[in-house]
Amino acid sequence: xxxxxxxxxxxxxxxxxxxxxxxxxxxxxxxxxxxxxxxxxxxxxxxxxxxxxxxxxxxxxxxxxxxxxxxxxxxxxxxxxxxxxxxxxxxxxxxxxxxxxxxxxxxxxxxxxxxxxxxxxxxxxxxxxxxxxxxxxxxxxxxxxxxxxxxxxxxxxxxxxxxxxxxxxxxxxxxxxxxxxxxxxxxxxxxxxxxxxxxxxxxxxxxxxxxxxxxxxxxxxxxxxxxxxxxxxxxxxxxxxxxxxxxxxxxxxxxxxxxxxxxxxxxxxxxxxxxxxxxxxxxxxxxxxxxxxxxxxxxxxxxxxxxxxxxxxxxxxxxxxxxxxxxxxxxxxxxxxxxxxxxxxxxxxxxxxxxxxxxxxxxxxxxxxxxxxxxxxxxxxxxxxxxxxxxxxxxxxxxxxxxxxxxxxxxxxxxxxxxxxxxxxxxxxxxxxxxxxxxxxxxxxxxxxxxxxx
Amino acid sequence: xxxxxxxxxxxxxxxxxxxxxxxxxxxxxxxxxxxxxxxxxxxxxxxxxxxxxxxxxxxxxxxxxxxxxxxxxxxxxxxxxxxxxxxxxxxxxxxxxxxxxxxxxxxxxxxxxxxxxxxxxxxxxxxxxxxxxxxxxxxxxxxxxxxxxxxxxxxxxxxxxxxxxxxxxxxxxxxxxxxxxxxxxxxxxxxxxxxxxxxxxxxxxxxxxxxxxxxxxxxxxxxxxxxxxxxxxxxxxxxxxxxxxxxxxxxxxxxxxxxxxxxxxxxxxxxxxxxxxxxxxxxxxxxxxxxxxxxxxxxxxxxxxxxxxxxxxxxxxxxxxxxxxxxxxxxxxxxxxxxxxxxxxxxxxxxxx
Numbered sequence: 001x002x003x004x005x006x007x008x009x010x011x012x013x014x015x016x017x018x019x020x021x022x023x024x025x026x027x028x029x030x031x032x033x034x035x036x037x038x039x040x041x042x043x044x045x046x047x048x049x050x051x052x053x054x055x056x057x058x059x060x061x062x063x064x065x066x067x068x069x070x071x072x073x074x075x076x077x078x079x080x081x082x083x084x085x086x087x088x089x090x091x092x093x094x095x096x097x098x099x100x101x102x103x104x105x106x107x108x109x110x111x112x113x114x115x116x117x118x119x120x121x122x123x124x125x126x127x128x129x130x131x132x133x134x135x136x137x138x139x140x141x142x143x144x145x146x147x148x149x150x151x152x153x154x155x156x157x158x159x160x161x162x163x164x165x166x167x168x169x170x171x172x173x174x175x176x177x178x179x180x181x182x183x184x185x186x187x188x189x190x191x192x193x194x195x196x197x198x199x200x201x202x203x204x205x206x207x208x209x210x211x212x213x214x215x216x217x218x219x220x221x222x223x224x225x226x227x228x229x230x231x232x233x234x235x236x237x238x239x240x241x242x243x244x245x246x247x248x249x250x251x252x253x254x255x256x257x258x259x260x261x262x263x264x265x266x267x268x269x270x271x272x273x274x275x276x277x278x279x280x281x282x283x284x285x286x287x288x289x290x291x292x293x294x295x296x297x298x299x300x301x302x303x304x305x306x307x308x309x310x311x312x313x314x315x316x317x318x319x320x321x322x323x324x325x326x327x328x329x330x331x332x333x334x335x336x337x338x339x340x341x342x343x344x345x346x347x348x349x350x351x352x353x354x355x356x357x358x359x360x361x362x363x364x365x366x367x368x369x370x371x372x373x374x375x376x377x378x379x380x381x382x383x384x385x386x387x388x389x390x391x392x393x394x395x396x397x398x399x400x401x402x403x404x405x406x407x408x409x410x411x412x413x414x415x416x417x418x419x420x421x422x423x424x425x426x427x428x429x430x431x432x433x434x435x436x437x438x439x440x441x442x443x444x445x446x447x448x449x450x451x452x453x454x
Numbered sequence: 455x456x457x458x459x460x461x462x463x464x465x466x467x468x469x470x471x472x473x474x475x476x477x478x479x480x481x482x483x484x485x486x487x488x489x490x491x492x493x494x495x496x497x498x499x500x501x502x503x504x505x506x507x508x509x510x511x512x513x514x515x516x517x518x519x520x521x522x523x524x525x526x527x528x529x530x531x532x533x534x535x536x537x538x539x540x541x542x543x544x545x546x547x548x549x550x551x552x553x554x555x556x557x558x559x560x561x562x563x564x565x566x567x568x569x570x571x572x573x574x575x576x577x578x579x580x581x582x583x584x585x586x587x588x589x590x591x592x593x594x595x596x597x598x599x600x601x602x603x604x605x606x607x608x609x610x611x612x613x614x615x616x617x618x619x620x621x622x623x624x625x626x627x628x629x630x631x632x633x634x635x636x637x638x639x640x641x642x643x644x645x646x647x648x649x650x651x652x653x654x655x656x657x658x659x660x661x662x663x664x665x666x667x668x669x670x671x672x673x674x675x676x677x678x679x680x681x682x683x684x685x686x687x688x689x690x691x692x693x694x695x696x697x698x699x700x701x702x703x704x705x706x707x708x709x710x711x712x713x714x715x716x717x718x719x720x721x722x723x724x725x726x727x728x729x730x731x732x733x734x735x736x737x738x739x740x741x742x743x744x745x746x747x748x749x750x751x752x753x754x755x756x757x758x759x760x761x762x763x764x765x766x767x768x769x770x771x772x773x774x775x776x777x778x779x780x781x782x783x784x785x786x787x788x789x790x791x792x793x794x795x796x797x798x799x800x801x802x803x804x805x806x807x
Contacts, residue, residue: 056561063557066510067550073520074546077535084535085604088528089752093759095521100767102517106510107774111781114507118781130774165752167759398539398610411547415554418568422558425565 004392006401007079010408012377014071016370017412021065023369025105026139026184027191027222028058029132032112035218036125046211049431050218054195056426059113064415066106071408079401083384083394086162090155091148093167098141104134136184143183147175149385150376151244157388174244178237179376185230186372190365192223193330197362198427200355203348211431213348220358223365224334231327235290242291245386246300248379251313252320253287254280258304261285261296267321270313272302277317311381319374326368333357458751461526461760462740465519466733470726472515474633477626477725479509481634483552483580484627485657486573493653498573500650501634502560504641507782509556511775516549525760527750529604530740534590536606537599541590541614548583551575581627588626592619592672595732596680597742618672618679625668629725632661636705636721639714651714658709658717666702669728682742687735694734698727 001009032054039047073095077084108130115124148154154170155162196219202212241249249255254270254277255262264286265277285295302310337358340349349355384391482501489497523531535542555576562569593599593613600607613619635658642650676684687695701724708717738746751757 060557060561063510064554066513067553070513070517070549070553071546073517073524074535074542076524077520077531078539078542078546081532081535084524084528085532088524088531089526089756092521092525092528092752093756093763096518096525096760097763097767099514099518099521100763100771103511103514103767103771104774106514107771107778110507110511110778115781165755167756396536396539397606398536404543407547411550415550418554418558418572421568422562422565426561 001402001405003399003401004395006405007395008391010401010405011075011079013405013409013412014068014075015373015377017416018065018068018072019369019373020366021061021068022139022142023187023190023366024058024061024194025065026132026135026187028054028061028195029105029128029135030188031191031195031218031222032058033125033128033132036128038218040121040125046214049211050215053426053431055113057423059109060419060422062109064419066102068412068415069102078398079396080384080394081396083389086389086394087148087385090152090162090165090167090170091145094141094145094148094171098138098145101134101137101141104130105138108134139184139187140180141171143180144171144173144176146376147179148173150179150248150380151175152385152388175240178233178240182230182233182237182372185226185233186365186369188226189223189230189327189330190369192219192221192226193333193358193365194362195219196223197359200358203350204352204355204359208350216358217348220334220337223330223361224338227327227331227334231331234324234327239291242299245379247302247305247310248316248376249291250300250302250304251311251316251379252375253299254313254317255287255299255301256303256313257301258298259301260298261288262299262301263287264290265317268317270317272310272312272314275303309382311379316375316379319371319378323368323371323375326364326371329357330361330365330368333361457754457757457761458526458747461522461751461757462733462747464761464764465522465526466729468515468518468522470729472512472519473629473729474722474725475508475512476515477584477630478633478637479505479512480552480580480584480627481630481632482638483556483577484631485634485638485654487577487581493649496647496650497653500638500641500645500647502556504638505556506560508778509553511778513549513553522760526752526757527740527747528752529750530745532604533599533601533606533741533745534594537608537610537612538590538593538614540610541586541593545583545586545590548579548586552579552583555579584630585623585627588623589614589619591626591732592616592622592680594741595622595683595736597682597739599741599744601741601744616679618675621668621672621675625665625672628661628665628668629728632658632665633721633725635661636709636714636717639709640718643714655709655712655714659706662702662706662709662721682739683732683735686737686739687731690737691731691734694727694731698724698731701727 032051035047035054036051038044039051108127111119112124112127112131115127119127148170151174152170153173154166154168156164158164196216199212199216199219203216238249238252241252251270253262254265254268256270256275256277261284263282263284265280265282268277268280270277288297288299289295291297291299302313333354336354337349340351340354341347380386382390382392384394482505486498486501489495520531552575555572558572559569559576562572593616596613596616596618598608598613598616614623635654638654639651639658642654676687701720705717705720705724708714708720736742738748740747740750752760
């Protein structure tokens with residue numbers, strides 16, 4: 001592997017790993033906040049038991065998210081020192097602001113995790129608000145920095161020197177509203193469907209009590225409310241890309257030649273060598289119609305830029321299709337679930353096929369996040385800062401990047417295995433005795449010893 | 455110019471905060487590493503209990519430092535990332551493993567094997583990381599990182615492998631251990647565990663003495679190994695260096711007199727003076743001898759934006775931090791609800807069904 005490829009592989013792996021925890025870090029606190037609120041309002045032990053269980057899982061997930069995020073902030077410098085040199089004074093600010101949001105999140109998480117017995121129930125619940133709000137803010141700040149890499153703004157280049165810097169313009173670059181919305185919604189979709197998947201699995205295994213049903217309902221509510229918004233946001237993103245980053249758009253749609261009224265290629269392999277998309281379902285004029293509402297508008301193809309400035313459309317197009325397919329699958333599952341619920345006297349549906357669909361929608365919505373990132377990152381290549389700095393010019397001169405890549409892959413594998421083992425153990429732990437008030441009776445681990453449902 | 459120094463002062467305060475808070479968490483890991491004898495389990499539990507609610511917030515000071523450097527002095531971040539690639543990489547691996555291991559161990563509940571293995575990882579990573587960060591700091595201070603234009607001219611081993619750097623690395627490690635031991639005397643006192651209080655008092659005094667010896671050794675080595683630092687110190691940091699020594703003696707005295715809360719304040723001030731002395735000695739260089747504060751700083755608008763957003767951020771942050779430390783480190787850190795509630799009272803040996 002060349003050093004450039006190794007550096008890209010390491011950065012990509014680190015981001016792919018970290019993004020799972022960041023998405024849960026945005027989504028789970030909102031679920032916690034709602035569940036604990038319901039518990040206090042209804043004096044319902046089920047909701048409290050769910051809150052407690054999720055809190056324990058979140059404690060581990062947040063820690064891994066915090067350290068894997070630290071890796072990213074170091075790697076920006078260790079792997080891409082030239083990128084730092086160019087971008088720091090322009091786009092460092094949202095990273096700093098994200099630092100504050102993360103700080104707030106960590107502080108209140110400490111209070112939330114360890115404060116069950118030191119805070120009043122209401123104060124404890126209130127601690128969940130800063131967690132989900134700052135999680136949301138973190139996502140916004142970080143994605144605004146990434147947006148800037150796609151549509152750099154807030155500076156001028158005069159005689160090869162950067163001048164006229166305006167950090168606020170940089171944060172509010174043209175991509176920011178589109179990308180931040182899309183990522184934040186993705187966090188809620190993925191959290192909703194993956195938590196739902198856990199309870200669907202349990203119900204499939206015959207645990208049909210109130211605890212599991214409530215867990216499924218709340219998570220499905222989150223997923224199903226957000227997924228239609230996410231699809232609308234995705235459409236807006238694609239239209240925006242067609243004008244702001246036409247090359248990326250061409251890559252994700254697999255459009256090689258600038259033409260009037262190009263077809264929409266669904267699926268298939270976009271082969272950069274032959275300039276054709278193989279095995280795709282083609283809808284004539286589809287791409288043109290989706291972008292401009294016009295059957296014959298001209299859409300720029302990859303050939304609108306020199307070959308050296310083109311991304312490889314093969315992974316970009318396939319990732320894009322995978323993301324869209326996952327989203328529509330989740331939408332379908334969400335719709336069927338709530339249709340069945342409301343048409344059957346508000347009973348949680350237990351159709352086995354549907355529940356299996358929910359189980360599948362969980363991992364698929366995380367897959368959609370990963371694929372969406374592949375689209376935006378691979379689609380920007382060969383640039384790290386679009387039309388300003390090439391990825392190959394940003395990489396560190398340090399040798400042996402292959403070795404560090406494998407070290408980090410090894411670390412991620414070990415962390416993942418441990419995490420999965422611990423979360424599975426947590427899920428299998430017998431439930432605490434479900435009686436109100438849960439507060440006074442239990443405090444973390446001890447109550448879990450009481451024999452519960454297994 | 456003034457703006458650049460204002461931002462630098464802010465980042466230096468963050469460095470002090472990271473050293474006194476995050477450093478102590480590494481120090482906790484050091485004592486976990488060194489725990490032995492019949493008390494070992496209780497010591498480890500105390501460390502875990504003390505760190506649990508706060509370590510993640512403490513860790514964010516490091517993130518703040520990195521993003522602050524990135525924003526306000528991007529070229530310094532870039533240069534250090536190239537010149538100190540190896541120590542940063544090792545420290546980074548240490549940081550990842552330390553944090554993950556702590557969480558895994560704390561939440562492994564009844565998974566004895568997992569808890570044991572990750573406990574080992576936690577303590578080992580806690581020893582390695584501050585040492586590497588110390589050598590990296592020494593490499594910067596020594597003035598051996600050379601830059602031409604904006605190209606780093608030194609190889610991967612320069613600066614951080616010298617005797618001076620190794621001494622400072624060891625000193626960083628023992629300082630973390632001292633901080634942790636002093637804090638743990640207060641924690642143990644709150645639990646009314648006299649045995650533990652005495653154990654950590656002794657450890658604090660030994661680690662403090664080791665730190666002082668290593669500090670003196672570093673001072674002796676610096677005229678030859680870090681001449682710019684030495685001259686800078688003679689010029690404008692002598693009072694702070696003296697204050698560091700004096701407050702160090704105060705810490706020792708308050709430990710000796712078993713005034714643990716006083717010792718805690720004293721060691722924090724001492725660490726602040728120590729890092730302050732380093733900072734003052736280095737001025738006007740950020741990476742001596744080629745990069746000064748002035749020629750590394752971002753344009754004024756970026757610095758101003760950073761200062762303003764930090765001010766706004768602090769309005770949220772400081773009360774939150776105050777709340778966190780009041781709830782968990784206040785004068786009466788006794789659970790509101792009585793009973794078996796301390797987080798580490800989980801019985802590791804309880805059988806699984």
